[in-house]
Amino acid sequence: xxxxxxxxxxxxxxxxxxxxxxxxxxxxxxxxxxxxxxxxxxxxxxxxxxxxxxxxxxxxxxxxxxxxxxxxxxxxxxxxxxxxxxxxxxxxxxxxxxxxxxxxxxxxxxxxxxxxxxxxxxxxxxxxxxxxxxxxxxxxxxxxxxxxxxxxxxxxxxxxxxxxxxxxxxxxxxxxxxxxxxxxxxxxxxxxxxxxxxxxxxxxxxxxxxxxxxxxxxxxxxxxxxxxxxxxxxxxxxxxxxxxxxxxxxxxxxxxxxxxxxxxxxxxxxxxxxxxxxxxxxxxxxxxxxxxxxxxxxxxxxxxxxxxxxxxxxxxxxxxxxxxxxxxxxxx
Ligand SMILES: NC(=O)c1ccc[n+]([C@@H]2O[C@H](COP(=O)([O-])OP(=O)(O)OC[C@H]3O[C@@H](n4cnc5c(N)ncnc54)[C@H](OP(=O)(O)O)[C@@H]3O)[C@@H](O)[C@H]2O)c1
Numbered sequence: 001x002x003x004x005x006x007x008x009x010x011x012x013x014x015x016x017x018x019x020x021x022x023x024x025x026x027x028x029x030x031x032x033x034x035x036x037x038x039x040x041x042x043x044x045x046x047x048x049x050x051x052x053x054x055x056x057x058x059x060x061x062x063x064x065x066x067x068x069x070x071x072x073x074x075x076x077x078x079x080x081x082x083x084x085x086x087x088x089x090x091x092x093x094x095x096x097x098x099x100x101x102x103x104x105x106x107x108x109x110x111x112x113x114x115x116x117x118x119x120x121x122x123x124x125x126x127x128x129x130x131x132x133x134x135x136x137x138x139x140x141x142x143x144x145x146x147x148x149x150x151x152x153x154x155x156x157x158x159x160x161x162x163x164x165x166x167x168x169x170x171x172x173x174x175x176x177x178x179x180x181x182x183x184x185x186x187x188x189x190x191x192x193x194x195x196x197x198x199x200x201x202x203x204x205x206x207x208x209x210x211x212x213x214x215x216x217x218x219x220x221x222x223x224x225x226x227x228x229x230x231x232x233x234x235x236x237x238x239x240x241x242x243x244x245x246x247x248x249x250x251x252x253x254x255x256x257x258x259x260x261x262x263x264x265x266x267x268x269x270x271x272x273x274x275x276x277x278x279x280x281x282x283x284x285x286x287x288x289x290x291x292x293x294x295x296x297x298x299x300x301x302x303x304x305x306x307x308x309x310x311x312x313x314x315x316x317x318x319x320x321x322x323x324x325x326x327x328x329x330x331x332x
Contacts, residue, residue: 004028006032007031011074012034015096019071033055034046072096087109095109098308127188131260134275148245152255153238183215195222202321217229260272260273
């Protein structure tokens with residue numbers, strides 16, 4: 001591995017800008033290439049972030065021999081094809097969430113990474129922020145006893161307009177909807193605490209574009225633990241998470257981008273921790289990828305591939321209960 005890890009981004013859209021800002025803040029990483037379906041868009045992004053290699057096709061980017069690792073930042077339906085393109089070209093991949101649209105795609109993608117012996121990780125950035133590291137420590141140390149129940153909500157209010165109805169939040173053909181966009185964070189948190197559920201029950205409201213505008217999910221686990229989750233793209237809700245154990249509880253305000261948490265143990269004064277980000281918060285997932293690559297690992301222990309697959313499976317079951325099916329996606 002070179003001293004400075006050579007990153008590139010595939011798909012210079014909204015989130016790619018935030019990711020590039022985070023990369024700029026990491027001293028042993030550099031962003032050396034950008035790939036777009038359109039050279040002009042690659043050039044515009046490259047000018048903003050001072051990126052030397054500009055590619056007007058994803059294939060060209062994947063085959064750039066200077067690149068070590070590629071961040072996939074396209075809408076959900078294209079994660080699988082874009083990530084496989086890069087893995088097959090011998091590149092390590094950090095792929096935006098959800099890892100794929102469904103479990104069938106996830107299985108294919110994960111098999112590809114394993115077959116080509118390349119690193120792959122879902123960019124579940126909230127797992128790596130300092131507060132979540134602390135929460136995992138508290139759980140591992142049994143500070144709240146045995147975790148028994150969890151609640152997590154993540155709802156934003158976006159109003160449907162003629163302009164955004166074809167965008168990735170509302171368009172069925174781009175696998176829009178609340179669950180895949182932000183519900184995935186709640187499912188991932190429940191998975192981090194309890195593992196894979198044994199029983200899944202879900203309801204959703206399907207809006208006029210055919211996507212789940214809001215949804216609620218109840219999960220039950222082997223030993224009777226229960227998670228109650230909600231997500232929305234048309235209703236602003238709490239964005240908090242709470243984990244309740246046999247001896248106390250953990251409250252994580254604004255859990256998807258938490259910088260504080262409160263630990264409450266029965267009979268004791270609550271303890272509040274403050275853990276601000278070093279930058280915009282994306283740095284921690286980047287550092288995890290770099291740690292894994294330097295250690296020669298093909299996946300992260302914090303966000304393992306089988307767990308990403310289990311998370312997509314949970315969302316598949318919920319979607320099947322609503323009767324929501326996506327149309328065949330266009331090729332990227
Ligand atoms: N971690 C987070 O906090 C966070 C936040 C927002 C989004 N995300 C995730 O990041 C991914 C991208 O989200 P975004 O909001 O950045 O998306 P976006 O701006 O709508 O699209 C990103 C880029 O994807 C490329 N693209 C390829 N095929 C496309 C198609 N058929 N239609 C539209 N764009 C296409 C486009 O780049 P070119 O055409 O120039 O190649 C576009 O600029 C999603 O999977 C989302 O879940 C994560």
